[in-house]
Amino acid sequence: MTEFGEILKAIGEFGRFQKWLVLLMCIPNFLTPFHMFGQVFIVRDVPHYCNTSWIRALSPNLTTKQELNLTLPRKPDGSFEDCSMYTPVQEDIESIRKYGLNATEKCQDGWVYPSQPKPTLLTEFNLVCDRKNLNDISQSIYMGGLLAGALVFGPLSDRIGSRWMILLTLLLMGSFGVGAGFAPNFYIYVALRFIVGAAFAGISISMAALSSEWVGASYRAVAQIITHCCNALGQMALAGLAYAIRDWRLYQIVGSAPVFALFFYIWVLPNSARWLLTKGKIKEAQKVLQKAASINKRTVPEELLNQLAPEKKVKSGNILDIFKMPHLRKMTLIMAWVWFADSFVYYGVSLHVGNFGLDIYMTQLVFGAVEIPSRASCIFLLQWLGRKKCQAAWLLLGGIVCLLIPAIPKDFPVIVTVLAVIGKSALAASFSTSYVFSSEVFPTVVRQTSLGLCSMSARVAGILSPLVGLLDMYHPAIPMVLFGSTALIAGILCFFLPETRNKDLQDNTAKSSSKQGSMKAVNTSFKNGPVEQKEDGQTVESVKSTHL
Template sequence: MVEFSDLLSAVGEFCLYQKLLVLLLSLPLLLNPFQMVGQVFMVVDVPHYCNTDWIRAVGPNLTEEEQLNLTLPRNADGEYEQCSMYSPVDWDLDSIVAYGLNTTEKCSNGWVYPTAQQPSLLTEFDLVCDREDLGDISQSVFMAGLLIGSIIFGPLSDRIGRRPVLLISMLGQTLFGLAIAFLPNFTVYIVFRCIMATAVSGILITTLPLATEWVDVSHRPMAVLITHCFLALGQLVLAGLSYGIRNWRLLQIAGTAPMFALFFYFWVLPESSRWLVTKGKIEEAKKYLKKAASVNKRTIPPELLDQLKCEVQTKSGSILDLLRKKHLLKVTVIMSCAWFMDSLVYYGLSLNVTGFGLDIYLTQLAFGVVELPGRIICIYLLKWFGRKKTQAVLLLLAGLMCLIIVGLPEELFPTIVRQSGVGLCSMAARVAGIIAPLILLLEQYHHAIPMATYGSATMLGGLLCFLLPETSKVELTDDTVTDKSQKRSTLHTLSKTESEEKGINSEKNI
């Protein structure tokens, strides 16, 4: 029976076809950072104070400064209070001027934003004072949508395939992303963002398996991290878009509409041949393999394809297999914790660009500039030190850095449940995403609480990663029977290498 790695060798392990596929899978990720954290630039805090037009009924000729002096209290710094005003009275203007107003209350007639500026979520929906937390709550609801997407699209992709899930997700992100730009109500805005987030999640958890299942062991880290580099480039795109477009509705359109240009994927995006083989769809798998070989200017030996006909369909897997099998349960729990800790600190920092004391657009640009070389370096770190050590040490380092301020998952799951495994880990990451904006609210009790939480959680995730099995230079497993399949694949690879070396030595002797 032919090994799938033998077919990949015949097709070309990381040639033109795979490079084009990785590029196709990377392009949607350019817009992903906008959907994830773009709202931060739509709710930037601006000066505001209570609307006190009630006094105009008795003093229509008052200047703006006179109106504010009479109707707004001042804080300890001598600035007008932003969230309180003097209670309206039925006095005439002379009495108000003579005796002044003393009783205060919360803003009862909306707010005024004196600075001339483009409409933002904050100014259009009054996300200030008692409504200020709605921005963070909205972001948590978005992350809940990502969680729902992980629950739905992870198992669905293992059942119906990676290609249809990715196409459906791209369509959903585009349609709901554009609809958001035309919504008149913040509650409806939150609902539509949550629905769009499910589609965003589908894109995120589908690109990883589809990229890795078409390449060989040695090129897996590169395939994954190239797609991740496009996420870093997306951070730079976000900084440029948000700086150049201050109107939140136009910004939403600009950050979503380019996805329309990718609808040609319907005709060119392939399915995972490895997944097709596990589902017994041998003829369809052969079709994609032949197409890949043609693009790579290779020829698959007929005997290999004939042996593929004899491939016995792998028993279908489910998310329960990840919990029933001891070796998979260990991986699932640890990876879920790692994804949780990683996402907690990543989104906690990304959603707090306003809290670094610098220009928020410059801070966002710095995030992208730092991420890009960081992801590229990871390609080499994974090759030199393996996945387990690299992930563990980097999580520990991230946690340590967060604590100093206060004072990446790889493929470990079998093909038949790979998307379910990634989806389950993604669920953990989305729970962290839901919690991350809420942790920022704890800053009101002490400024160090959020960063201390992020740092401690990340260091714990890093320590847990040392318990994971190493998957560097190990073939992807296709079933859930035992964890020895990885060992067998490793032995197969080593035996193959030894045989080739013996053949070369024999030729030299001849």
Template sequence: MTQFAQVLAEVGDFGRFQVQLLVLLSVPNILSAFHVFTQVFVVLEEAHHCSVAWVKNHTWNLSAAQQLALSVPLDAAGSPEPCLMFRPPPDSASLEDILSHRFRETQPCEAGWDYPENKPPSLKNEFDLVCERKPLKETAQAVFMAGLLVGAFAFGSLCDWIGRRAAILVQLLVIAVTSLATAFVPSFELYVALRFAVATAVSGFALCHVTLLTEWVGPSHRTRAVVLTQSAFSVGTMVLAGLAYGIRSWRLLQVAGSAPVCLLFFYYWALPESARWLLAKGRVEEAKQVIQKAASVNRRKLSPALLSQLVPEKTASSGNTLDLLRRPQLRKMTLILLCVWFVDSLGYYGLSLQVGDFGLDIYLTQLIFGAIEVPARYSTIFLTQRYRGWLPPPRPPHSLTSHRARPTAIASLSGVSAPLGLGTEGVRRLATGQGEGPGGGAPHLPGGRPVFSPRSARGGHSAGRGGEVCHSCRIHHLLRVLCRALPHHHPADGPGAGGRLLEDGGHPHAAGAPAG
């Protein structure tokens, strides 16, 4: 029997086929930055004051300045109050009474607002997101972030159910339709609803595309491949700065940022399915066709005998999210990871969504933020390789979870697959410890070397593998330590049980910082 790791080595673990796949997946990543941060540029501060109908309806031949002085009070700085107006005088009041400022009682705006600067249409001036409606801006952003959360759970499972390729195509379709429709909404409520739908698809793509990429790339190139595709998101934030600077109308900006997604219709033919996923689903013939195509693009000769021995890969049983809380070690680790990701996301989005509050030009600040992200992402390769000494020494391989203990670990870790960007199957592979070693016991790398060797704990896995992106390497080691800490049971399911979707000990490939 032939495992996919052997076939991938024969096909080429980072040839022209993988480079083409990386480019295909990087393009939507560039476009995703627009959807995540575009709202920052369509709700910029703008001077406004109450729109007063009565002073405009009278034929008193008053200048605009006089109308404003009669209808809107001034603040301490001598500017018109943005949210107050004088109470309208009675119909019997004469012009002399009005000009003498006898009617000085104030009240909130009742007929909308005027925007004297005459700036291009924006969410703020078109839907009046000012005064008591100003919190709606934060509400819209909160709904978008909720969409990211829902998308992680929904599309994380969908990616395992219908396949990586099909899930990505669905996500791109949702992004194209809903983002374009956003440019033509007649109400703010519909805008918020469509933004929620966009967020779910953006979040799902952030998870599924990394899974697809890493299932085609060999372990020695995975880190750099994931960093490169995630750096495309940072490029997108820089492109957004230029796009928002050149197009100030929010509807035109929305069309300009959404239309390129429609040009990706050819992904239906160009995007390959994961051969690993096909094997896990027992679709061996389809997997062979995709593998042969990859070998052809990479200009590698594939042994027919090797391909003919390719067999379906077994998958492990599933569980539910509540399993995360049933074991003390899992509960502890879950809380730690929740804290890490909460702090990381709070800092990243807290700064990125407030680029207008730094006292600099907002477009220049956005450009700087994106430019800083690229070397920051690449630095994670070095940092995760250099600083791993804080991990405790590994236990001997025989203390790893065996088959009877694995279902609980699988069920527990599957619940965090969406936020970690591993995919459910990837987490199952990590939890089960299935590797290249004989009998499906302790995970081994090719050549029979245990994954959890002292060397791997000190500074990396097999030679040339390198670190992972951002938090994912630390999370990977935390989960490895967690699996070793679970009680040991004697195997009962026989050799080879459990799923094996990721090779080389289930090294993860997380999607990196949000999306950025």
């Protein structure tokens, strides 16, 4: 019997069909940064002070300068306090001018933002002073949505297929993203963003699985990384969009609405032929394979398609299947930590783009631009050095850079920014490598469930990442030391993973033979359907993977 990789060679491993599929995957990847990093721009810190209009009841003719001088205490540098005011009194204005006010308290009647002409999330919902932490908390809740999406949509995608999952999650991301622009209060906004985050996780998992299952072994890295480069282009476009649209509600709508233009996916997005085979849907698999061959201007022999046969005992993989087998358990735990490190460090740097002392829009543009060469280089490096070495190298580089940043004096912000850019580009490349590596290292029957687990680990890191910055109150070096050490540990663990370069995807959960150089040697020894094996003198029936 022929392996699935052989029929991919017959229809074309990376022909016009696969290129169109990659292009379709690029469009959502271009749009997702508007949701992932957009809040950095709509919650920018702006000058503010307490609303002290109470004094105008005593003297309505006061100028703004007079009002502030009478009602606001000053900092040591002479500027007005942001979060405190003098306690209102019932005395006449002349007494206040003569003797002044002494007692202070927190802002009671809101804040005034003198230099902000357009409404932002910060100014509309007063995310300042005691409410300032709500920004970081809301980012963690959004990451919590990604965690929930990974937990729910990963296994669900294994059941209903990548195609329908992508369509469903695109609809959710667009609908609730636009809805967030009409949120009447901050808490509803956060709840809607949670759902957007869950949808984003489902899109990421399903697109990674669909693109990897339709291309040949030597083209998987190309397919995945091209879509990731489009994500970097989206980050660059984000800088321009955020610069042009300062009204947060309009930004939310404009950044989310383009997803609805992808409604045509319902007619052009294919199902995974591999997934159809694992579900025993032979006729549908034959149909989609013939369509792919036709688009690639290839002809698949009828007798080859007729060899497709469903498994007699087929069921979706689940989490228990992954942890029953030692080799799968080890790979899953290591890859989960790798994804955790990727997310922990990547978002730890990305979400603090405004803390480097340079123009936030220019910094975001640079952050997006440097990811393109770092991600694109993976196309060649993954084929040259292999998946395992590249994954380890990117993580080790990112970890070392993070450990160097605290050692640089604050008087050299440019050096700190350069190191941050290097670290972010290294972790971006590591993220791309993780998607390729994970898609190849797990069997088809549990691939999307495994990717869901890895994505779930990454989302836990995403939840923690915005909150780690709060630890700098104890020592400013703590956050970067945590980021750096996490990446270093992940880089070392990568050396315990198998190499998957130029190997066909494995369909079942059996351990591949270490003596054979590829999965092909393992899979060709299998037969379709139940196979009888002798174990301790007894006949045991087992189910092997589906092949052509």
